[in-house]
Amino acid sequence: MEQKMNSDIRELARVNVKAAMNKEYAENEKLIEEQIIKWTTSRHIKEIVFYLMARNQAIRAFLSLPENEQTIQALHHRTQSPSAEYLKLMRRLRATRYPLFIKEKAERALFKDYTHVDFKRATHFLDQTLPSAPEPNFIIVLLKRVFMLIGKVVELIFSLGWGIVWIGILVLVIVSYITDASSDTLRVKNSRIFSYGGISEGNSTTKLGADTPQIPDVSNKAGYGNPGVSGHDAPSSMKSSTSSTNSSGNETLSATNTENQTESDNSNYKNSKSNFITIGPLKDHLISATYFLPESDENEIFIINDGDIIELPNKEKVVIDFEITSESPPIFKLNNEILESYPTTKENVYWISFEPTDKETTVEVIIGVEIDRFIFNNLN
Structure with a gap:
């Protein structure tokens, strides 16, 4: 809860900082004594009282220093811990946290109220006259304005440039999506061509011969539709032996693939188990x-x-x-x-x-x- 500094005290501080501090200390003490703080008092009133007490503690700590030690650094150095009265009020109101925040804000506000800065960002007491800033060189002022203008132009270009970049990325995504969709359509058409007999001797019912594997026979001819004894290929006896051989070979290949698949699954399962991390009980911290x-x-x-x-x-x-x-x-x-x-x-x-x-x-x-x-x- 940060309170604004009294205008009369601020005007006095421009002439005499220490006198203004003494006046503020007396007024704050009067306001604190007028308030009867209970546990049921509103939070707003409590924060005001804590704020005034914190400012008075900082003022008392600064004015109690010797004359040669009352410097800007001493005013900026905050008190190490709350006073006994401050802690006593905290216990009585059962407040554990927010009074400490208020104390920090009150000390920062006190330093800000009784000081001001010059053109070099150096801090002085409010009753000290600030050194006047030298008149700026016309060329330096002109260069600053030119650089500021260039910076705004560059910022505008970058803002528009990023917009163009995002539009380009969006266009590329759309074109890529359309290209992928057209490729999928082409693959579907090609698969339909092969399925419906788009090549000679396909599996369609309208074809002259099937696409089953054909081997050389006694006719000494090979290839699709060769005039063997069977009509398309080898004799029926040879075909049956070939079929049994192919079926046994297929069974062997199927068994081998099944074993390989089982070994691969077991290997993957072992690898996946090795990636698990066992988490033990957490340590009891103090x-x-x-x-x-x-x-x-x-x-x-x-x-x-x-x-x-x-x-x-x-x-x-x-x-x-x-x-x-x-x-x-x-x-x-x-x-x-x-x-x-x-x-x-x-x-x-x-x-x-x-x-x-x-x-x-x-x-x-x-x-x-x-x-x-x-x-x-x-x-x-």
């Missing part, structure tokens, strides 16, 4: 973890396990909650460096936060001899 993106609008919570690789759509802060079932103290590492963790109001639950790197960020949790590792990759 750690369970969930993560969420506090800067995201959805605020979804995701469960992660040891060895998971998480793809982050944007480079934004990640908050991870760890529930530790062991009595041994956990050690957290971020890219092989010790990372500080913070307890929550829930027992045995710790949380960490970090900004992911450009490539790969590795988070490790060490409890005794067990090491759980989680890898976060930034897609952008």
